[in-house]
Structures are given as structure tokens and as C-alpha cells.
Amino acid sequence: MAVSIAVLPGDGIGPEIVREAVKVLEVLNKRFDLDATWKEAGIGGAGFDASGDPYPKATRELVHASDAVLLGAVGGPQWEALDKPLRPEAGLLGIRADLGLFANYRPTKVHSQLLDASTLKPDVIDGVDILVVRELVSGIYFGQPRGIETVDGERRGYNTMAYRESEVRRIARKAFEAARLRSNKVCSVEKANVLEVSELWRSVVIELHQAEFSDVELSHMYVDNAAMQLIRNPKQFDVIVTGNLFGDILSDEASMLTGSIGMLPSASIGEQFAMYEPIHGSAPDIAGKDMANPLATILSVAMMLRFSLNRIDLAEKVEQAVEHTLDAGIRTTDLAYAGEQAVSCSAMGDAVCSALEALA
Numbered sequence: 001m002a003v004s005i006a007v008l009p010g011d012g013i014g015p016e017i018v019r020e021a022v023k024v025l026e027v028l029n030k031r032f033d034l035d036a037t038w039k040e041a042g043i044g045g046a047g048f049d050a051s052g053d054p055y056p057k058a059t060r061e062l063v064h065a066s067d068a069v070l071l072g073a074v075g076g077p078q079w080e081a082l083d084k085p086l087r088p089e090a091g092l093l094g095i096r097a098d099l100g101l102f103a104n105y106r107p108t109k110v111h112s113q114l115l116d117a118s119t120l121k122p123d124v125i126d127g128v129d130i131l132v133v134r135e136l137v138s139g140i141y142f143g144q145p146r147g148i149e150t151v152d153g154e155r156r157g158y159n160t161m162a163y164r165e166s167e168v169r170r171i172a173r174k175a176f177e178a179a180r181l182r183s184n185k186v187c188s189v190e191k192a193n194v195l196e197v198s199e200l201w202r203s204v205v206i207e208l209h210q211a212e213f214s215d216v217e218l219s220h221m222y223v224d225n226a227a228m229q230l231i232r233n234p235k236q237f238d239v240i241v242t243g244n245l246f247g248d249i250l251s252d253e254a255s256m257l258t259g260s261i262g263m264l265p266s267a268s269i270g271e272q273f274a275m276y277e278p279i280h281g282s283a284p285d286i287a288g289k290d291m292a293n294p295l296a297t298i299l300s301v302a303m304m305l306r307f308s309l310n311r312i313d314l315a316e317k318v319e320q321a322v323e324h325t326l327d328a329g330i331r332t333t334d335l336a337y338a339g340e341q342a343v344s345c346s347a348m349g350d351a352v353c354s355a356l357e358a359l360a
């Protein structure tokens with residue numbers, strides 16, 4: 001069956017890493033039986049520069065007409081002076097909200113070939129396999145009121161962290177369902193000792209657990225402790241379910257268990273649409289140098305094959321190709337801590353494509 005993909009490279013390293021992921025799609029079309037077509041459109045700073053809107057109308061129309069979306073990354077210093085609604089990041093929040101992508105899955109899997117790349121001891125991280133399930137279209141990112149006002153002659157900035165019961169219930173449900181397919185453990189992370197929004201979060205998670213998921217082991221952890229436990233003993237976690245801001249922070253932290261933020265893919269899923277993107281940003285410090293790690297984006301393609309295109313077989317091939325590439329000692333700069341010679345972003349993409357072709 002023919003499938004259509006909207007490809008949104010974005011800014012900074014976005015076009016570089018997405019180019020390598022598209023090469024993988026080309027191999028799947030040519031050497032396997034994927035029948036995918038794709039079209040590119042602008043998002044973030046690229047969207048703003050072309051049309052004055054970080055989530056342009058043409059992009060919106062394309063993603064609504066596609067089976068899945070692949071996004072690189074958005075943002076960069078050249079757009080920082082813009083008004084908030086025009087910034088690249090507003091384009092990303094805009095597409096997530098527009099497509100209703102409330103569930104963001106961020107798998108953190110330690111590859112045994114990369115134990116040297118992590119700053120943590122091998123026995124602490126070997127075998128780590130955590131799924132962060134992050135709420136993506138609510139919480140403090142979207143809560144009202146928000147703004148900067150002048151109070152008593154000085155500026156005061158404020159945001160609102162709010163969750164409705166229904167929003168907590170639907171993300172918690174996704175976490176429990178995911179846990180049933182894994183090690184059957186959910187840790188719900190919030191700050192219920194201080195925040196009412198977290199108090200509600202915890203009580204809704206407990207209600208849902210008692211009503212429908214009592215077979216799943218449930219624990220609760222304050223976010224500050226969770227940040228520490230992720231480094232102290234990451235293997236205690238299976239599924240972590242948390243809100244938008246805490247999930248953003250904890251997933252970047254968790255990525256370093258794997259050796260690099262360049263290793264973590266993600267799937268953002270709603271009722272109707274799905275988008276796949278690495279968890280990292282546009283990395284302005286290395287953009288344009290062909291040195292980014294494209295594996296997070298390539299592994300996001302594997303998630304797309306599995307969850308949106310109904311091709312688990314091809315998802316597994318892509319994941320195997322990544323494993324074989326790591327087995328061969330091929331490392332981009334972010335992974336090359338043990339004296340290995342680093343390869344470029346495009347060479348890493350080529351290596352994964354060759355490994356994939358060898359599996360055809």
C-alpha cells in the first residue's frame with residue numbers, strides 16, 4: 001500500500017539529519033517493498049523565513065494530507081529576537097497542538113556497544129530500557145494566563161501549569177497500555193508535595209490504575225528525586241509517565257544514559273495523526289558541519305514504520321541496521337569517546353544504508 005510522508009527538516013542540523021533518514025526511506029523503497037512517497041515543507045525558522053509563519057499554511061495542509069510526519073528540529077539564535085508567536089519553537093508547539101499529538105513516546109535504550117560513550121559506569125547503564133511517556137499538548141507550555149507584566153515598577157513573568165482530569169487520564173492510559181507490552185511497571189512523576197496540579201495528576205493516575213490497570217505495578221515519584229534516580233539506578237524504571245515540562249527535562253537527562261542525545265528518537269501520537277522526531281534540537285553549535293548524529297532521526301523512522309505505516313518488519317530491519325553499524329564501531333563525534341575515529345553525519349547515514357542493504 002502506498003504511504004505518504006510529510007518531511008519537515010526545519011533548522012540547524014534538521015536538514016542534515018533528515019537527509020540521512022530520507023536515504024534510509026529510499027533504500028526501503030528500492031531494496032525492500034516499502035511504497036512510500038514524501039514531500040518536504042517548511043517548519044520553524046525555515047517556515048518563518050519563507051512565509052512569515054513558523055507553521056505555514058502549506059505545511060499544515062501537507063501534514064493533514066499525509067499518513068505520517070517526519071520532523072528534524074527547529075530553532076536557532078538568528079530567530080531569538082522575534083516575538084514569541086513567530087519564533088521557530090512556536091511552529092513546533094503549533095503543529096503538535098494542531099495535530100492533537102498528546103502522547104510523546106521517548107524510548108531510552110542503552111546500546112551495549114556504546115557503554116564507553118556514557119559518563120556513567122557500565123554496570124549502572126547496561127541493559128537500561130526506559131520509555132518516557134510525556135504529555136505533549138497541555139501543562140505549563142500551553143496554560144493560561146501567561147505573560148510578562150509590570151508590577152510595582154518591576155517586570156514579572158508568569159505561566160500556568162494546569163491539567164484537566166481528562167488530559168491526565170488519556171496520557172496515563174497510554175502509559176499503562178505501553179507498560180503491559182513491556183515490563184508492566186509505570187512510575188508517575190510529578191511534584192505533588194508542592195503543586196496542586198500534581199496532586200490532581202496523582203489522584204487521577206491512582207483512580208485509573210484501580211479501575212482498569214491494577215495488574216500493572218504503579219509507583220509515584222517526585223520529579224526532583226526522579227532526576228536523581230535516573231542517574232543513580234536507571235534500571236529501576238520501565239515506563240515513566242509525566243507532564244510536558246518534566247518530560248522534556250527528564251528525557252534529555254535520560255538520553256545521556258545512552259551516551260548521546262543524538263540517539264533518542266520519539267513518536268508524538270494523537271487520535272488521528274502522528275509525528276516522528278528526534279528528541280534533540282537544532283544544535284546550532286554543530287549545524288552546517290556535517291557532524292551531527294543522525295541515528296535518533298533514523299530510529300524515529302523505525303518508530304514511524306512500526307506505529308503509523310504498519311511495517312513492523314521494516315522497523316526491525318532499520319533497528320538491526322543501526323545495531324550492525326554500531327557493532328562495526330562507526331561513531332559520530334558525540335559517540336566517539338573511547339578514542340574511536342569519528343565519522344560525519346552523512347557517512348553515518350551511508351553506513352546505516354549499507355547495513356540495511358545487506359539485510360535485503
Ligand SMILES: NC(=O)c1ccc[n+]([C@@H]2O[C@H](COP(=O)([O-])OP(=O)(O)OC[C@H]3O[C@@H](n4cnc5c(N)ncnc54)[C@H](O)[C@@H]3O)[C@@H](O)[C@H]2O)c1
Nearest residue numbers: 073074075076262279280281282283284285286292293334
Ligand atoms: N524538537 C526540536 O525541534 C527542539 C528540541 C530541543 C531544542 N530545540 C531548539 O534547538 C535550539 C538549540 O537548543 P539547545 O542547544 O538547547 O539543544 P540541542 O538539543 O539543539 O543541543 C544541545 C547539545 O546537544 C548537541 N546535540 C544535539 N543533537 C545532536 C546530534 N544529533 N548529534 C550530536 N550532537 C547533538 C548539540 O550540539 C548541543 O551541544 C534552540 O532553538 C531550541 O529551542 C528544538
Ligand SMILES: CC(C)[C@H](C(=O)O)[C@@H](O)C(=O)O
Nearest residue numbers: 075089092093248279280281
Ligand atoms: C523546542 C521545544 C519547544 C521542545 C519542547 O520543549 O517540547 C523541545 O525541547 C523538545 O523536547 O521537543
Ligand SMILES: [Mg+2]
Nearest residue numbers: 248249252279
Ligand atoms: Mg526538549
